[in-house]
Amino acid sequence: MPASADRPSNLPTAGDPVEVARALIACPSVTPEEGGALTLLEAVLQPLGFSTKRVRFSDEGTPDVDNLVATLGEGAPHLMLAGHTDVVPPGSGALWTHHPFSADIDEGLLYGRGAVDMKGGVAAFVAAVARLRAEGVPTRGSVTLLLTGDEEGPSINGTEKLLAWCHEQGMRFDAALVGEPTNVETLGDMAKIGRRGSLSGTLRIEGRQGHAAYPHRALNPMQAVVAIADALQGTPLDHGSEAFQPTSLQVVSIDTGNMAFNVIPAAAEIRFNVRFSDRWTSASLKDELLSRIESARPEGIEVAVAWEKASESFLTRDAALAERLSAAVQAVTGREPELSTTGGTSDARYIQAYCPVIEFGLVGDTMHQVDERVPLADLEALTEIYRAFIAATLAADAETDEA
Structure with a gap:
């Protein structure tokens, strides 16, 4: 050159x-x-x-x-x-x-x-x-x-x-x-x-906005946030393998964008990252996480998941x-x-x-x-x-x- x-x-x-x-x-x-x-x-x-x-x-x-x-x-x-x-x-x-x-x-x-x-x-x-x-x-x-x-x-x-x-x-x-x-x-x-592999995702949890004094007229997505976050993190995904540490899922953000004390938010987001062992692929891990989310989702609450690019x-x-x-x-x-x-x-x-x-x-x-x-x-x-x-x-x- x-x-x-x-x-x-x-x-x-x-x-x-x-x-x-x-x-x-x-x-x-x-x-x-x-x-x-x-x-x-x-x-x-x-x-x-x-x-x-x-x-x-x-x-x-x-x-x-x-x-x-x-x-x-x-x-x-x-x-x-x-x-x-x-x-x-x-x-x-x-x-x-x-x-x-x-x-x-x-x-x-x-x-x-x-x-x-x-x-x-x-x-x-x-x-x-x-x-x-x-x-x-x-x-x-x-x-x-x-x-x-x-x-x-x-x-x-x-x-x-x-x-x-x-x-x-x-x-x-x-x-x-x-x-x-x-x-x-x-x-x-x-x-x-x-x-380890890395997988990140954002959950959007849709409820129904309303007045905090009249919760029966709203559908609070924060109740689903608590249940879903516990389902994702409550039970270990694995205990590791000979070469890898146990898989770790960390919730890194929960947000509603709501600044008012008297308003039940219309939606909430959970952002999380998983560092996973060789007991999972990104595809099998997504399946497991979706199953956990569905099992914890309250009736009437809609949940959508957006996945980021994963590494195996x-x-x-x-x-x-x-x-x-x-x-x-x-x-x-x-x-x-x-x-x-x-x-x-x-x-x-x-x-x-x-x-x-x-x-x-x-x-x-x-x-x-x-x-x-x-x-x-x-x-x-x-x-x-x-x-x-x-x-x-x-x-x-x-x-x-x-x-």
Whole structure:
């Protein structure tokens, strides 16, 4: 790809994760804005030998989003390193100890929006590959950085479409590592080998409006709200499985839009989210929830359900992939990571349809918070973990092919 006229000046040293992370944090790439982050990465990656392609996707009712595919080498084995450069809004800068996009370092900590989620992880990807290039790796196969600008937003014009685009271009991946923050307290304590499914819905409960002093002339939907909410949450949906925590349904909002004390509302809404184990699919879970709703619905009350787009649970059953990551983590930190499916969703839910995927990144204790920050030592350690994992993955696949 030819050099761009708007290529950033004073580029960070590719093999230094702190320099790369600081340069990325300085880019105000709040979803859906690219903010200069992908332009910066192209400029850093191209001198390492990467071919880069910016891909923009559009969809009705959503903003256009830029994404980046950067590939080094050719053919199999083909390892994907996946992540995102978009960040959540920082809120009021006045609440921050350091400006959210100043990328200040203070007492061994790098401050800024995205330091943990996940510009620090992207910087470690870049630095790890730069160090491997200096060592002459890879000698065969290929590594692709798949970076989206739509992970923190609606996730419509990001990874899901980008993977389909890559497939159409003939790209095939043998394994993937997602750099989301996975560790709970200390770098090396947890990796993700799967994720629970997620299903959200809105119930609209129709009654009949009336005067609060004359309830016999109205039909109060709030009585149905109480009964239906209890039916949804009162009995556990399951008790989990060997790899997954129990399914959890949480009512997140109940609303009537009614501000008057003397009016029985005409309708009410319940919004809920379910994080479900592998004992359910989104289809079977919908059937169960609809059955519970119907059993609790009072006579005369009408209930309509609007479902949001669901994601299914998945579990990566690639022991060799997990073993290589665990070995890299142990070699650098001395810790054996727990292989977990806890937490929320990530773009791994899309990647798992194309190849085995595992997730490992920084400690997530300050992500999305005021004063988001990462220890400089963790950025260095994560880079070395990624360097060891990438080298071992390519070497292991080479040995398998030769055998």
